[in-house]
Amino acid sequence: MNIGTIQFDKYPVFLAPMEDVTDISFRLLCKKFGADMVYTEFISSDALIRHISKTKTKLEIKDEERPVAMQIYGREVEPMVEAARICEEARPDILDINFGCPVKKVAGKGAGSGMLRTPEKMLEITRAVVRAVNIPVTVKTRLGWDHDSKIIVELAERLQDCGIAGLTIHGRTRSQMYTGEADWTLIGEVKNNPRMHIPITGNGDITSPEACKQAFDRYGVDAVMIGRASIGAPWIFREIKQYLKTGEKAPKEPFEYYLSVLKRQILQSVNRLDERRGILHSRRHIAVSPLFKGIPDFKPTRIAMLKANTVKELFDIMDNISSNFVTF
Numbered sequence: 001m002n003i004g005t006i007q008f009d010k011y012p013v014f015l016a017p018m019e020d021v022t023d024i025s026f027r028l029l030c031k032k033f034g035a036d037m038v039y040t041e042f043i044s045s046d047a048l049i050r051h052i053s054k055t056k057t058k059l060e061i062k063d064e065e066r067p068v069a070m071q072i073y074g075r076e077v078e079p080m081v082e083a084a085r086i087c088e089e090a091r092p093d094i095l096d097i098n099f100g101c102p103v104k105k106v107a108g109k110g111a112g113s114g115m116l117r118t119p120e121k122m123l124e125i126t127r128a129v130v131r132a133v134n135i136p137v138t139v140k141t142r143l144g145w146d147h148d149s150k151i152i153v154e155l156a157e158r159l160q161d162c163g164i165a166g167l168t169i170h171g172r173t174r175s176q177m178y179t180g181e182a183d184w185t186l187i188g189e190v191k192n193n194p195r196m197h198i199p200i201t202g203n204g205d206i207t208s209p210e211a212c213k214q215a216f217d218r219y220g221v222d223a224v225m226i227g228r229a230s231i232g233a234p235w236i237f238r239e240i241k242q243y244l245k246t247g248e249k250a251p252k253e254p255f256e257y258y259l260s261v262l263k264r265q266i267l268q269s270v271n272r273l274d275e276r277r278g279i280l281h282s283r284r285h286i287a288v289s290p291l292f293k294g295i296p297d298f299k300p301t302r303i304a305m306l307k308a309n310t311v312k313e314l315f316d317i318m319d320n321i322s323s324n325f326v327t328f
């Protein structure tokens with residue numbers, strides 16, 4: 001499978017773009033564990049063209065993480081075109097447009113999944129961005145705005161006509177936000193539409209090697225994108241890739257191994273930001289890591305980890321977690 005000139009092996013698995021999660025250190029970690037492509041956090045076109053410094057840090061990419069897709073969002077053609085050009089200068093392999101974000105401050109203003117209510121505008125932006133840059137442009141979107149407007153099958157054809165090199169579909173409507181289950185049947189319908197020829201990446205609720213294999217087999221997608229299941233568990237890419245390749249599940253590593261991965265991740269965040277911000281940034285990963293699921297009476301330890309203010313404090317707590325009970 002190819003996106004533009006980028007070639008992928010069979011069964012590519014991508015790290016989803018996630019605000020406040022897929023910064024450069026997490027992307028590199030997921031890459032090391034086998035993610036075939038990683039996505040930056042979304043970048044506001046308005047903030048980028050106003051040279052907001054926090055936004056500009058999102059342009060930093062490293063060669064070791066390639067191929068990397070950089071994602072932008074916005075609601076007007078001109079700022080999106082300008083932002084696309086700024087992103088291109090940062091040399092990502094792909095420029096991705098976000099037409100899927102459901103959060104109110106984005107979708108409510110007509111950007112992200114808000115564009116599902118104004119498909120003509122979505123197509124206008126897509127055409128203009130494709131024309132503006134020389135790298136492949138892809139789109140990530142949802143099934144539709146709500147249950148009564150699941151427009152993705154027709155929309156996918158029209159996006160393809162704009163010249164995009166690939167399309168990612170999250171199997172929910174905007175109204176669903178992240179509730180209920182992702183519906184992959186419409187993703188499969190887009191993929192199996194004989195008029196479609198660009199690669200289709202499926203996304204939504206893939207949390208295990210088996211679910212990923214099923215997504216490929218049942219819906220025929222060209223790639224699968226993993227989001228939440230990688231938070232606090234970047235090793236999921238290795239587990240999934242191994243299963244896709246061999247049909248066998250990789251044996252679990254000792255508890256201490258996974259703990260060391262999380263610790264390394266925390267240290268990387270601390271080195272990149274500073275101790276306070278690095279720890280704050282890592283909390284989301286610690287809070288949801290499956291590593292700690294099923295440990296009896298774990299709540300006080302979890303709270304202590306989430307309250308720790310220094311690396312030493314945090315690592316001391318982590319080192320004291322008994323692996324005896326771990327069922328992970």
Ligand SMILES: Cc1cc2nc3c(=O)[nH]c(=O)nc-3n(C[C@H](O)[C@H](O)[C@H](O)COP(=O)(O)O)c2cc1C
Nearest residue numbers: 016017018019041042098170204205206226227228
């Ligand atoms: C914390 C968080 C931040 C997200 N930020 C973005 C984003 O910046 N751009 C985007 O396209 N999707 C974003 N998403 C959506 C994910 O890319 C993905 O579509 C969603 O999590 C569903 O996939 P999953 O079921 O594998 O998690 C975000 C999701 C989460 C949970």
